[in-house]
Amino acid sequence: MMAGSEIHTAGLDSILDRYARDPNALLQVLREVQELHGYIHPSSISYIGVKLGIPRARVEGVAGFYSFLHLQPHGEYRVLFSDNITDRMQGSQALMEQMCQQLWLQPGKVSEDGLVSINTTSCTGMCDQGPAMLVNGRAITRLTHQRVQEIGHLIRNRTPLADWPADYFRVEDNIRRRGPLLDNTIAPGDVLRAALALDSKDIIETVKSSGLRGRGGAGFPTGIKWEACSNAPGSEHYVVCNADEGEPGTFKDRVLLTSYADLVFEGMTLCALAIGAQHGFLYLRGEYRYLLEPLQAVLQRRRDNKLLGRNILERSGFDFDIAIHLGAGAYICGEESALIESLEGKRGVPRNRPPFPVTHGYLQQPTAVDNVETFCSAALAMQMGAENYRAIGTAKSSGSKLISVSGDCPRPGIYEYPFGVSVREVLDDCGAANARAVQVSGPSGVCVAESEFDRKLGFEDLPTAGAFMVFDDSRDLFEVARNFVHFFAHESCGFCTPCRVGTALLKSTMDKIAAGLGTQYDLGEIEHLDHVLQTSSHCGLGRTACNPVLHTLKHFRPAYESRLKSLEFEPAFDLDGALARARQMTGRDDAGAHLKPEEA
Amino acid sequence: MSKKLRVATTSLAGCFGCHMSLLDIDERLFPLLDLIEFDRSPLTDIKHCGPCDIGIIEGGVCNAENVHVLREFRKNCKILIAIGACAVTGGLPAQRNHLDLGSCLTEVYLTEPGLAHGHIPNDPELPLPLDKVHPLHEVVKIDYFIPGCPPSGDAIWKFLTDLIAGRTPELGHGLIKYD
Numbered sequence A: 001m002m003a004g005s006e007i008h009t010a011g012l013d014s015i016l017d018r019y020a021r022d023p024n025a026l027l028q029v030l031r032e033v034q035e036l037h038g039y040i041h042p043s044s045i046s047y048i049g050v051k052l053g054i055p056r057a058r059v060e061g062v063a064g065f066y067s068f069l070h071l072q073p074h075g076e077y078r079v080l081f082s083d084n085i086t087d088r089m090q091g092s093q094a095l096m097e098q099m100c101q102q103l104w105l106q107p108g109k110v111s112e113d114g115l116v117s118i119n120t121t122s123c124t125g126m127c128d129q130g131p132a133m134l135v136n137g138r139a140i141t142r143l144t145h146q147r148v149q150e151i152g153h154l155i156r157n158r159t160p161l162a163d164w165p166a167d168y169f170r171v172e173d174n175i176r177r178r179g180p181l182l183d184n185t186i187a188p189g190d191v192l193r194a195a196l197a198l199d200s201k202d203i204i205e206t207v208k209s210s211g212l213r214g215r216g217g218a219g220f221p222t223g224i225k226w227e228a229c230s231n232a233p234g235s236e237h238y239v240v241c242n243a244d245e246g247e248p249g250t251f252k253d254r255v256l257l258t259s260y261a262d263l264v265f266e267g268m269t270l271c272a273l274a275i276g277a278q279h280g281f282l283y284l285r286g287e288y289r290y291l292l293e294p295l296q297a298v299l300q301r302r303r304d305n306k307l308l309g310r311n312i313l314e315r316s317g318f319d320f321d322i323a324i325h326l327g328a329g330a331y332i333c334g335e336e337s338a339l340i341e342s343l344e345g346k347r348g349v350p351r352n353r354p355p356f357p358v359t360h361g362y363l364q365q366p367t368a369v370d371n372v373e374t375f376c377s378a379a380l381a382m383q384m385g386a387e388n389y390r391a392i393g394t395a396k397s398s399g400s401k402l403i404s405v406s407g408d409c410p411r412p413g414i415y416e417y418p419f420g421v422s423v424r425e426v427l428d429d430c431g432a433a434n435a436r437a438v439q440v441s442g443p444s445g446v447c448v449a450e451s452e453f454d455r456k457l458g459f460e461d462l463p464t465a466g467a468f469m470v471f472d473d474s475r476d477l478f479e480v481a482r483n484f485v486h487f488f489a490h491e492s493c494g495f496c497t498p499c500r501v502g503t504a505l506l507k508s509t510m511d512k513i514a515a516g517l518g519t520q521y522d523l524g525e526i527e528h529l530d531h532v533l534q535t536s537s538h539c540g541l542g543r544t545a546c547n548p549v550l551h552t553l554k555h556f557r558p559a560y561e562s563r564l565k566s567l568e569f570e571p572a573f574d575l576d577g578a579l580a581r582a583r584q585m586t587g588r589d590d591a592g593a594h595l596k597p598e599e600a
Numbered sequence B: 001m002s003k004k005l006r007v008a009t010t011s012l013a014g015c016f017g018c019h020m021s022l023l024d025i026d027e028r029l030f031p032l033l034d035l036i037e038f039d040r041s042p043l044t045d046i047k048h049c050g051p052c053d054i055g056i057i058e059g060g061v062c063n064a065e066n067v068h069v070l071r072e073f074r075k076n077c078k079i080l081i082a083i084g085a086c087a088v089t090g091g092l093p094a095q096r097n098h099l100d101l102g103s104c105l106t107e108v109y110l111t112e113p114g115l116a117h118g119h120i121p122n123d124p125e126l127p128l129p130l131d132k133v134h135p136l137h138e139v140v141k142i143d144y145f146i147p148g149c150p151p152s153g154d155a156i157w158k159f160l161t162d163l164i165a166g167r168t169p170e171l172g173h174g175l176i177k178y179d
Helices: A012-018 A023-037 A042-052 A056-065 A085-089 A092-102 A145-156 A190-196 A200-210 A222-231 A252-259 A261-275 A286-304 A336-343 A372-384 A386-390 A423-430 A477-491 A497-514 A520-536 A540-544 A547-555 A557-561 A577-586 B017-023 B026-035 B064-076 B084-089 B092-098 B101-111 B153-164
Strands: A077-082 A116-121 A133-135 A138-140 A175-177 A237-243 A277-284 A321-326 A367-371 A400-407 A413-418 A435-440 A446-449 A467-472 B005-011 B036-038 B052-058 B061-063 B077-083 B129-134 B144-146
Touching: A012 A023, A012 A042, A023 A042, A023 A056, A023 A321, A042 A056, A077 A092, A077 A145, A085 A092, A085 A400, A085 A477, A092 A116, A092 A145, A138 A286, A175 A423, A190 A261, A190 A372, A200 A222, A200 A261, A200 A372, A200 A386, A222 A261, A222 A367, A222 A372, A237 A261, A237 A336, A237 A372, A252 A261, A252 A286, A252 A372, A252 A400, A261 A277, A261 A286, A261 A321, A261 A367, A261 A372, A277 A286, A277 A336, A286 A321, A336 A367, A367 A372, A372 A386, A372 A400, A400 A423, A413 A423, A423 A435, A423 A467, A435 A477, A435 A547, A446 A477, A446 A547, A477 A497, A477 A540, A477 A547, A477 A557, A497 A520, A497 A540, A520 A540, A520 A547, A547 A557, A577 B101, A577 B129, B005 B017, B005 B064, B017 B052, B017 B084, B017 B153, B026 B036, B026 B153, B052 B064, B052 B084, B061 B064, B064 B077, B077 B084, B077 B153, B084 B092, B084 B144, B092 B129, B101 B129, B144 B153
Parallel strands: A077 A116, A175 A413, A237 A277, A237 A367, A277 A321, A400 A467, B005 B036, B005 B052, B052 B077, B077 B144
Antiparallel strands: A077 A133, A133 A138, A400 A413, A435 A446, A435 A467, B061 B129
């Protein structure tokens, strides 16, 4: 019989060897160790540290950072309900309660027999077909009472995940409106063949004059980024595709990676040709683990067809290949410098910028990091020609944009529009009736109220990474904002004090108001906190964490005010209730054993 | 010379370290005393606070008596300041917050080896502990926070002199410390 520690080091060598004992692959190693053992045992951590030649503390620090990595057993079946506001609107909370009752379990606890644990996780990107959950990392969509009950039975009977009905795992594309991108007729290799006739300067010039801007939300001009990266000196250049689609309410990259993977890789390879890169990474969010094998199959097919690998399309010296790196449940890794840290096998903590990744990115070398949709659009712009591409959209926002529509509408899914489309047009197309607000570009974006539905999506007015969550007049916008505030508090990486503490304070203030204990003073505190977060946070997470509250306070102030106690100040908790345990333990019930509310 | 400002100070669930730090302003206590006079404070031994301009409180809120004292300060002080990590966040005493109060009391008074015939004290003279330790601002409105464990004498001096002179207190580089 093997001793405990041997059990948890068994099989590690083959994983470590597959990654050539490269410390930069630490996150991938840990993820695979967890897939093997179910969790990461302390002896595995020590072993990995020794074999990779890095301190144990670094291994544990990384393992402790990512929410999908576990240092303790979490059950043979790990159930995580997606907790985005859209999942909640589709009834996820009642379903989770039902499942907890069925399996005699409290959320966050592992059942006594070690069979199952149930908890929540941040948005899993299935908003158009929720409520959704992850079971051992696999996405399950369209949950109903019946489906949840069936899943409970499967778990109790210890049915292996592989034998569960395939329909549970079906993820629809739900493409509702097509434009030049989704209707493209590009065959694998088309764009590269055309590009090989040009030199790299011409490729960059084409992308620049197409007016293409980054589709991840910030909208930096893609051609300028590629040019800066190409010009930056370095021993090697890298292409990184940001597929860490973590912004709640966004799921367009999921669809591109499912049905347009060739176009994504074509765009990445085009970028490699332009900047002179030999290695590329696709950083795939852990929630999309189910896409790993299909994507690897596409990569292999492209290698077989000479579209990746050495001497691509017989062009001598054009060598480029792409590796897929899986994330492990950290929203912050969508920030490009945190993503690079994660690629290097570290905690996903944003770097100081400048220097920017274009000069000092992966392994401090010049790196072009672009969104999934940006690479697709770059390939499309090459095929269409800069002039034609630029003719779509508006002056400062050329081309088309994929919008992920979810929430209160009969036709959620993916809609492609030229930039400049109004919020109202999208609402009409998805059939939303009685919409009172739309959250554009996710919690870090903008809450648009009915009076502003004529505003237009585009960098001139409403920039967006694609999320478009619709709330009708039955929804309480305070609860929407509170859900987003909880999200930010959970996802703060903890590196800088303003964000780590500020998001936690914001969360407790919102909870205080929700409990009916809020006052005008607390609304003032929120504004004060916002100032601190915006002016002193290390990265965009902290700077935008107050947005949902500020925007809803602006448009839906009564939703807050109706919850306030009309007093100048109220304690954050029930003072007399806080003495109950001590009264019970001491058997006292005298006047001194109670705390009355203060007289006005 | 205008009327002196009245200042009250107290320590709730604290260690008096912040008060010690106040004494670290050393000889500057003399010019300070030209500007202020102390009301309730460990320095005067006055038992209850009267109307004051400034109240300074170290320590968090861990029992019913802390709540009464804090309310007395809030009622009497125009400006109330939370000083030090415990007052601002709950600090060290709040480390018990992840334990059940009942099991704390049981362990301390009943099951700890060497305690024969122990019982959990229930004299009405004793304030009951709250189930959790809270920072001051969760119980009353607090106007200013001075972080640090403890904040330095220089930080306290800068803060008080700003306040007394009618300037919004600002602790610049080197004066703000979180530990």
